[in-house]
Amino acid sequence: MQYRKDIDGLRAIAVGSVVLFHAGLHDALSGGFFGVDVFFVISGFLIGRILFTEVAEGRFSILRFYERRARRILPALLTVLLLSYGFARMLLSPLEFADFRDSLLATLGFASNIYFWLHSGYFETANELKPLLHTWSLGLEEQYYILFPLLACVFKSRVWLMRTLLLLAVASFAWAVSSVAKAPDAAFYLLPARAWELLLGAMGAVWASQHSLRDAWRKALSLLGLAMIATAVIGFNARMPHPGFYTLVPCVGTLLILVAYAPGGLASKLLELPPFVFIGKISYSAYLWHQPLFAFWIYRYGKQSFATFSPLLIMVTLALAYISWRFVEEPARKPATTPNKKLALYCGYALVLLATVAVPQKWFAQQHPNEALQALNRIDNLYEYFDFQKNIRNGVCHSVPMPARQANGCLEQRQKNIVLFGDSYAASLYQGLQAARDAQRPNYGIIQLTDGNAPPFFTPGSIDSGAALSEVNADKLKAIAAIQPEKIVIAWMIFGKNSTNDPQQELNQLNATIDRLGQISPHSNIIVVGPFPHWSVSLQKNLITYISAHNSFPRHMQQGLSTREREWDQFFKQHLHKDKVRYLSSLDALCDASGCLTSADGTVQGLTAVDWGHLTQAGSLHLVQRLAPAIFE
Template sequence: MPAALSDRYTGCCSCRRHRGASVVTAPDVAAPRTGPSPKPGFRPDIQGLRAIAVMLVVLFHSGVAALSGGYVGVDVFFVISGFLITTHLLETLERDGRISFSSFYAKRARRILPAALLVAALTLVAAWIWMSPLLMRKVVDGAIATALYGPNYFFALQDTDYLAETTPSVYQHYWSLGIEEQFYLFWPALLAVGFWLCRRREQRVMALIAVVTALSFLACVVLMNISQPWAFFSLPTRAWELGAGGLVAFLLRSGARWLHSRFTGLLAWAGLAGLAMVALTFDGATVFPGWVAALPVLATAAMIIGGAAPGPLNATRLLGLAPLQFLGAISYSLYLVHWPLQVIPQAATFSDAPLPLEQRLALGAVAVPLAWLLYRCVERPVIGWRVLRQRRQWLTGLVAAGASFAVVVSSGAVAAVSAQQPLSTDRTAAPATATLDPAGTSFVPANIAPSLDAVAEDNPAVYGTGCHTSTYDSDPAGCRVGDSPEAPLVFLVGDSHAASWFPALETLAKEGRIRLDSNSKSSCLPLDTEQQYLAKEYTSCEQWRDGVLERIDDEQPDLVLLAMYDSPDRLQEEPGTPTHTQWQQGLAATLEQIDGPRVAVMKDVPTQARNPDECLSTHLEEAQACAVPREQAFKESLVEAEDQAIEEAGDEAARVDLTRYFCNAQTCPLVIGNTVVFRDTHHLTETFSRQMAEPLWKEIEPLVG
């Protein structure tokens, strides 16, 4: 969250001296700068640039697909913040020869913290009311990290992928505020020491800042190849963006002749075009931040430089339009409130699927009046409180520390209360048995297995043993289970849905009924067609699949069992070819390549509309409210495409359909007997999969006999 969003100045605010304030004084030997100092005053073009930045972020988070790179709005804010704060500090050093750190940090605290901590506290309350108690531990941890001014490192430690997270923290947007708060800790001292060492020669100080900025940029590029979350969230790898704004401040103070040319104003338009290009072409698959982050940073720098040029060629007339000035004024508050408005309603649906576009846009629109209220009632009034401005600066620090402590204490209280919330009823249910057309259990039983707080981690053993291939690996070596030489050899092949069937097949293998060769790879369909992962060509999937098919050809098992997630998003679109046709052709091509062994294609399990643990935790007495209607549980066009491919393959292929063990005529329950069926919206729990060993054997026994 860009802290300098609320600054209504271009660096011209006075830095009053306070008795007892800690200061660093530059030597009195001064070297006058060449050229006139820019006149202090409000710059409407920067206010308009703030508006563009916040609109990019809000519309991106509201699901506007055209602005797939709207997340660079935060980078725009970083450059603006670096420019404003450096201009202010340079003017202070020029005027007073020193920086009053207590005054500086008190002003920063009054501008940043009131709105930020209030929104953090209200977000905590809203999450407690509307979100699942199973998510409150994550919410509380985020709230505490935010109150302690380190949310960026909190998310880095969690290996958070900002652009790919399906269940993001309600405090995730505070990462940028953490960056700026930490930047403010060392930047004033760096400038003050630089002025002292360079005897107030700004050109030399600028060279020092350029070196620091370049080193930060280099660290960002290098760390991207090691750990993207740390490159994204850490101060050393993002400080260069604020440093770039600082270099613009030095440049505009240099008095360079070309800055006064009217043609320099064209830089603002070039920067605006570059920013638009980035927002429209970057997406979640862009390797970011890395070196590509330099594009929005340079575009913003160009807009700030061009906006300071005289004449009609700059973009001030456009950026000074009243709507942009309004949004720019409330941009800090708007940034704060828009994110929880998006995340909490989505989390309340207990699904990883985003809300419909029209609802997300409506929530983005609602954020505007709420931001205006926050701006008028909190952000601006607190800045002018005389009780804080006219007292010693330590009082501001004391109030800020007290407010942060209050958020931490409130978070602890919410955590304690949430931990006491029951995750089941007092009633028990009969142990689950695999039955046709299950009615499902209408409540969450006390003997539920696995418990709701363990459902999400009830994974097949292949994940822990390394038998499941990751998205980045292409090794086709499988894992063998069962050593009975007389038992038929069964190859399991597919994606994570194939891995979901491993517990059932492992049970059969340990009983000596089959020998299992398990081959599964994340997000890799066993279809011979072009596939994608994170919007990029999934080449390792093709390599892995070809390797597995070669092993099948060499070993000639008794049965090849294909299982997959019926998700059209996995396919790389072929222009002119409908998805279901591409699906059918891909399966047909795979079946054709398997020469000799019998092949069985499992019908996919029903897809749920809600995450089971989250929904059930808030519907303990009405578990059926979480069940998906049967007609919504399957992608019928893909099921029919598979059936067609199987039929065309003739006697060499068969269908394994266990739907009646998951669904009755109306619904596909989440709880059968005392067992939770799914660990998320479309993967079986290890517990339920193991219970399906006998029904699965009934289906495949005739095929291996």
């Protein structure tokens, strides 16, 4: 099969888009994640071309096919997994290591896409902290290639093969479009909604083997394809439904370049530039290395440090990619260099070492004599330990439709009423508000209108349930209009999924919502509760790091504390000035010069944050106790 430099150039664009997007260049490459879709189409085209040719010539062997896949995928993957495992042992807490262990085992079974789909809820670890998250695409591809060779063998007629591929691709695409709104995580991670991208490449391989275009058409279509990929990578963003109609743009663009190969055309000249070809050759290793390298850096040094050092980490990624390509990938692909026995021995040794992942991390951590540190290390699930779902009334009053809130008593009114409006950060204030009410203000009703990933805005985007953010908040405004509460308490996570990530834009959206509230409930006083302290990864993780170094439990701490929240807090203090609106600073209530409060009572049970910022019951009680006079006055 003829080698095409332009395909390596395409791979360079794909991996570069993904790596730079994950490195934080969301403004310049807001659709960088579409690089994975480019990879899918390339894979479908190349594997399809090889497989269809071998079947047509009568020399296809299923064993040889899977041997090639193993040589291509396993050596570099196992190398990255081994080194990631070593860093995980050194850096992760027992809780974090348990997540890593499960994802590693899923990766070895080429089922990590299913694993990450099952663990894609709002209260799971943030994506940038999952070292093996990127392996979801490998799992999906290998599931596809379990089934795909059967099609090539059964439908030897190119006409029937093409019809079958088209039928399956249309069905898969329809599945993606229909499920992306209702079950976006399933659509993103699972094969039924992604198979059409690989099938698109396979159809391109069939078509290209039977048809040829005039040179002018090939040059024009290749250039159009490159422009389509650039449009997706630069112009699209994560708020667009994906996979779906928008995903067609980079996928069809990739297909055009693959089937309309135009040597000497502008697109080919660009893609065949030596830097692109070089990065394309090492693209698989670069893809494997970047996520664990980025994730472990954030674990160890925090997101702000990552933003500063991300250019260096990109260079390290490329260096590691070259080394593993040169000394692992290339030799493993050649049976003459690496016979099957030698390859099997390496994979066997790697799997034996990786099997020790089953040894619990707490066996290592419990050797430290500090009791608080041991207590922190023994927590296997923070949300269960702090009974968080019950505390925010998840599934009862939080993240449920309005009729369910009514049926569950969440809209019960008293002589005076406070509406809690926002996302899960707002929901974590409920325990504190309830305790303050029950202690001295029994005439107040507390009405909870909160949903996961639902800041109090009317911007494009969807909440955890898949419903449109603007529609959900419109329903809440209808409820507020009917209640006419004395107070409306607003809170949200400033860097959440549907945040603008800009304080001025956020203020503009907040003011727009406040204006709407003033129109529908003119006598209500609005209280905006400012950003909560935000810890890198989790408060637990930073306490483990601090106590390990100082052998003492800090009441206030700077370790792992983000400074962005203080910047936004100051901005809101200076600029949020509207009638009947009062701004309350959470940071003023929880923090001092030495840092922010870690525990309400100096114990592990009294930790103030469940994860990176959601309040525990103790944290909620402590914060609201200090804000209560302003809220209930």
